[in-house]
Amino acid sequence: MIDSIKDKLYSSGIDATTIKDMIEKADGARKFAYTPYSGFKVGAGLLAYDSDNKPAIITGCNIENAAYSPGNCAERTAVFKAVSEGYRDFRAIAIIAGKGKIADSYTSPCGVCRQVLREFVDPNNFYVIMAKNTEDYKVMTLEELFPMSFGPDNLK
Numbered sequence: 389m390i391d392s393i394k395d396k397l398y399s400s401g402i403d404a405t406t407i408k409d410m411i412e413k414a415d416g417a418r419k420f421a422y423t424p425y426s427g428f429k430v431g432a433g434l435l436a437y438d439s440d441n442k443p444a445i446i447t448g449c450n451i452e453n454a455a456y457s458p459g460n461c462a463e464r465t466a467v468f469k470a471v472s473e474g475y476r477d478f479r480a481i482a483i484i485a486g487k488g489k490i491a492d493s494y495t496s497p498c499g500v501c502r503q504v505l506r507e508f509v510d511p512n513n514f515y516v517i518m519a520k521n522t523e524d525y526k527v528m529t530l531e532e533l534f535p536m537s538f539g540p541d542n543l544k
């Protein structure tokens with residue numbers, strides 16, 4: 389992890405224990421990925437806060453489909469689950485993925501998922517944690533991954 393980002397992430401109140409928890413929960417969700425076509429299993433753990441500022445980690449996995457295009461990514465599954473449960477305040481997402489039993493690559497969210505995340509967050513204060521495991525991960529802000537994005541403010 390780049391140190392400046394690490395400092396920013398920690399000073400935003402997301403500590404090492406929370407990050408570990410997010411990655412572990414993402415990895416737990418990854419086991420439920422339904423991927424008969426790609427075999428690429430993805431898990432996501434979205435850090436969300438309720439109206440009392442109580443944190444929760446909402447998980448998601450990718451869910452493929454015989455008609456291909458209706459398939460959904462793990463990140464969007466997590467966001468849609470969270471929003472449908474009343475959460476809209478999101479601070480970070482952990483992503484863990486790979487074809488084997490053990491995740492083996494740093495996986496960044498696809499363009500569609502970046503846009504879906506962007507709807508609910510301040511891109512400069514939302515962290516994407518791309519993990520191989522709880523010890524080995526990269527962190528970038530959504531702004532770094534998705535600069536000059538189109539969002540709700542553009543329609544005001």
Ligand code: THU
Nearest residue numbers: 426428430450461462496497498
């Ligand atoms: N996928 C995700 O779930 N998240 C990503 O960040 C990248 C791609 C899924 C979609 C599809 O089920 C499989 O991975 C291969 O693209």
